[in-house]
Amino acid sequence: MHRRWIGLIALVAILGFATAQKTLTVWSGYPELEPFYAHVAAQFEAENPGVKVEILTQPLREYERRLMVTLPANSAGDVLEISSAFAARLVQNGLIPPASADLAALVTGGAYADFYIENASFEGVVYGVPLFRGQGALFYNTAMFEAAGLAGPPTTMDEYLEYAKVLTQRDASGEPIVSGWSLRLGGGGSGIAEKFWTIMHQYGGSIVTQQPDGTWAADYANDAGYATLKLYVDLVNKDRVVTPELTGDAQGFQLQTTAMFIRESWVIGDIAAKSPDLPYATAVLPRGTISLPVNLYVTSSDPLASQYVEAVMRPDNLRWLLANVGWLPNRHDVDYGDIIAATPGLDGFINVPADQVLFTVPPIEPIDEIQTRLAEHLVRAFTDKSLVDNEAGIRSVLQNAANETNEILRRAGLR
């Protein structure tokens, strides 16, 4: 009798153990990607009975803080989505393990361009799997362009300035009510510097560059930086094409209070959801744009975590990502042709001429601090009327900011 009971209990225990639910946690800093991860999770759970995928998304800055607190305590999610620039310091400090052999083979097996493999690796070892990229392009309101008699998007920086003035609509007092070109003048710190960087890139400048000896230095207290800051100062204070008070960025574009602005491809999905009738198109920038790779990293030793990442990278799922969210997948051996054809807005992101020069935020530890501190100098300068037609003043602002950047680099042992 006793034996029978013991056997029954053992059987129940074994069955219970066998059918116990395993939970896989996926963390993301882009809330708009939650439906995508959930879409993959539904497939994954169907293929792996007893596995539950939990998805946690948070606004990016809060998410980065969470990573910094949980990773050293070994309490982060099993699969983490992190930009390559941010992940670099985590990898360098041993907080993220290398990718599994299968994932490394996927990354280096010809599905990704070298640029993305390099940004997912450290000292030749693959740590992340490239998922998507934040790439900038010009969004322009085709109806406003047509009304202003402009046949197509600007192709040189001179045309940008000229078109911005033509496209600006004003009230009776001359104040702009529709901005000809929405520039990022305030808000989150590093974003201001990143947008400034994108425009400065058109003039051949960069916020930091690596020197031949491997150290880094500020590279904007020069003619490229001067041309860029002068552009901002003039458009805000002299030409009154854009003001901090005007609703700008994606929101302003959707509300049609701005005729054009530079942003990443996620805006396409946002427009489709919020302003589906907005007449717009996208175009490449004159010289090139930012491309910020975002990768998936596995922190769990459970093979399921790597299998989930493999599921994310399946061609059908990446096509779903592009069609439904708008972020650009990095895997290039997938046919996105029909999606691109059905979404003209993707044109400025996908059909990039071969001579375009892409840049990315370098994976150095203090890059966020550098951009945030530079942004403070810029925000003050953008609305400083005394800088109008004041070359010495503009160069002085840039020099002071560059000195601070170099000091941060020196403190981090990078200069």
Next chain:
Amino acid sequence: MARLRIPGRTVRSRWAFAYLTLAPVVAIYLYLRIIPISQTFVMSFFEWNLIARRRPFIGLENYANLLRDQAFITALTNTTIIAFGIVALSVPGALFVANLLARPRRLSALYETAFFLPVVTSMVPATLAWKWILDAKLGPMNQLIGWFGVPPQAWLIRPELAIFSVILLSSWKVLGYNMIIFLVGMRNIPAMFYEAAEIDGASPVQRFRYITLPLIRPILLFVSVITVIQSYNVYTQVYVLASDAQGAPGHVVRVLVYDMIENGFRFFRMGYASAEAMVLLAIVLVLTAIQFGALRDQR
């Protein structure tokens, strides 16, 4: 007169009881306050990056760097302006309102509640409401000043106006609390002083100037110092006014706590942020010492 004698055992048991009942509170205070503050103090002498494996001892370098850090100096300056600005606006304001309500009238309770309501309102929704009030395009504040012929202002974008906006919001929030403290003091002033003054023909202003003000001076000092100390911790208002909106004052109004959080939890320089925290602690301690010293002089 015979002195009351308490047997030694009873005294000991009373002391034991006192220690026993105090122990949990002291333990919690030690765990939540003293130990973290001590650890922060220790961390301020290290180059303590949140994720770095090496955390070298650097002595006073963090403190020396603070003196050269323009962002910190800006934050300290802004915080000081805001702290004393709030005192300048909220203390006289509260004094004025308290003086009006000092003599209980039919609707006194209603007025007191109305003025006290912002104190119990959560800071985040209150700040969100002010964010709308101060909106450059749609905010009623610009409509209000428009009636006086003043053109619309970018309250949350221009640095000087953004600082003023934070002072205005914070003063509105704290005015009710200060008013209640003043009311308690004013209602404790014996009525005979006012009656005598009235017989002597003193005007209401004179009664306030020569009776009320001197008698509530310790309360005035207490309220002023407490308001300054609380105002040095200004953060939520700035953070919410700045949250994810273009042209908001997140970086225009840099305050000490904001700078500390940014250094610690965004740039992960915990050692440096700890040094900033120690400076803030020193400021608060100095202000507290001034308050204690001044109150002692009043006695």
